[in-house]
Amino acid sequence: MGSLPNKIEIVPAILVKSREELLRKIEIVRPYAKKAQIDVMDGVFVPNKTIGVEELQDLPDGIEYEFHWMVQKPEEWIEKINGSFLHCVHAEAKMDFEKVKEAVRRNSGRIGIAINPPTQAEVVDGYIKDVEEVMVMAVNPGFSNQKYIESVEEKIKKLRERYPKMTISVDGGINAETIGRAAKAGANKFYTASAVFSAKDVGKAIKKLKEEAEKHGR
Numbered sequence: 747m748g749s750l751p752n753k754i755e756i757v758p759a760i761l762v763k764s765r766e767e768l769l770r771k772i773e774i775v776r777p778y779a780k781k782a783q784i785d786v787m788d789g790v791f792v793p794n795k796t797i798g799v800e801e802l803q804d805l806p807d808g809i810e811y812e813f814h815w816m817v818q819k820p821e822e823w824i825e826k827i828n829g830s831f832l833h834c835v836h837a838e839a840k841m842d843f844e845k846v847k848e849a850v851r852r853n854s855g856r857i858g859i860a861i862n863p864p865t866q867a868e869v870v871d872g873y874i875k876d877v878e879e880v881m882v883m884a885v886n887p888g889f890s891n892q893k894y895i896e897s898v899e900e901k902i903k904k905l906r907e908r909y910p911k912m913t914i915s916v917d918g919g920i921n922a923e924t925i926g927r928a929a930k931a932g933a934n935k936f937y938t939a940s941a942v943f944s945a946k947d948v949g950k951a952i953k954k955l956k957e958e959a960e961k962h963g964r
Contacts, residue, residue, distance in 0.1 A: 753915055753934065754934055754936065754956055754959045754963060755781070755915075756779065756938065756945040756955045756959070757779065757781045757782065757783050757915075757937050758771075758775040758779050758783070758785045758938065758939070758943070759917065759939040760772070760775075760784050760785065760939070760943045761787075762797050763795070763796055763797060764938065768802075769806065771841045771943065772805070772809065772894070773940065774943065775900035775948060775952075776806070776809045778949040779809065779952060780809065781810045781812075782811055782812070783811075783812045783813070783917075783937050784811060785814045785946060786813060786814065786815050786816065787816045788816070788818060788823075790818050790821050791818045791836065791838075792816045792888035794888045798808075799826045800826075802827060803828070810829055810831075811829070812831060812833075812834065812858075813831055814834045814937070815833060815834065816862065818834065818840045819841055820835040820839060821841060821842055821848075822922045823851070824846060824850060828853060829853055830854040831855050831856075832855065832858055832878070832879065833846075833857055834858035834859070834860045834881050835857065835860065836859075836860045836881065836887075837860065837869045838862055838865060843873070847876060854877050856879075857876055857878065857879075859874075859877045859879075859880055859881070859883075859897060860881035861880070861882060861883065861901075862886060863886055863897070867904045867905050867908070867962060868933035870905070874909065874912070877936070879912070879914075879936075880905055880909070880914050880915070882902055882916050883898070883918050884898045884916050884917065884920070885919050885920070886929065889938070891940045892919055894918065894919025894920065894921075894927075895918075896927065898916070899927060899930075900931075902914060902916065903931050904931050906933075906940040914935070915935035915937060916936055916937070920936045920937065920955070921938065921940070922951075922955060922958055925955050926959065926962035927962070930963070934959075935946070936959060
């Protein structure tokens with residue numbers, strides 16, 4: 747493996763509709779993962795609707811949380827969340843990015859910018875000075891367990907060339923077969939749901955994903 751500017755990270759992604767299910771999934775991954783991403787969908791930006799902001803308060807200790815806001819006007823959601831978290835918002839969403847920055851800064855959080863499969867890499871240029879992560883969606887957001895879209899790898903390569911020190915993550919369709927491809931293209935952080943939560947041994951599944959990414963990463 748070549749030397750990546752940022753270390754390889756595997757982050758379980760949690761997409762749920764109830765607090766009870768959220769807590770159950772956190773318990774499953776907490777012994778094996780340093781971070782967990784909570785997917786939030788509003789039924790407007792994407793057709794699916796998940797857990798609401800009121801169920802995201804007072805989360806269990808022992809793991810670092812990140813939020814992936816697949817919502818319109820993410821600033822209105824973020825300002826209701828207390829704590830220093832990474833907040834990934836979509837370039838395609840109707841949002842006031844200045845207000846997003848204010849809401850995140852109020853809680854000493856960080857910002858990531860996410861782009862959907864049809865969105866060009868250049869779209870992130872206007873956000874780059876304010877973010878610490880670029881998330882490339884390898885599926886069209888809204889549902890779990892979708893097939894990985896291989897064509898996004900060209901976008902990952904382009905982003906890695908333009909921003910060699912940026913954390914570039916991939917979300918959607920990541921499993922033991924696809925993670926190597928995404929890593930080879932230049933991604934160093936990988937969000938995965940089905941490959942972790944459908945595994946009989948969660949710890950072993952996360953370890954295998956990390957090994958595959960490290961083997962193929964450039």
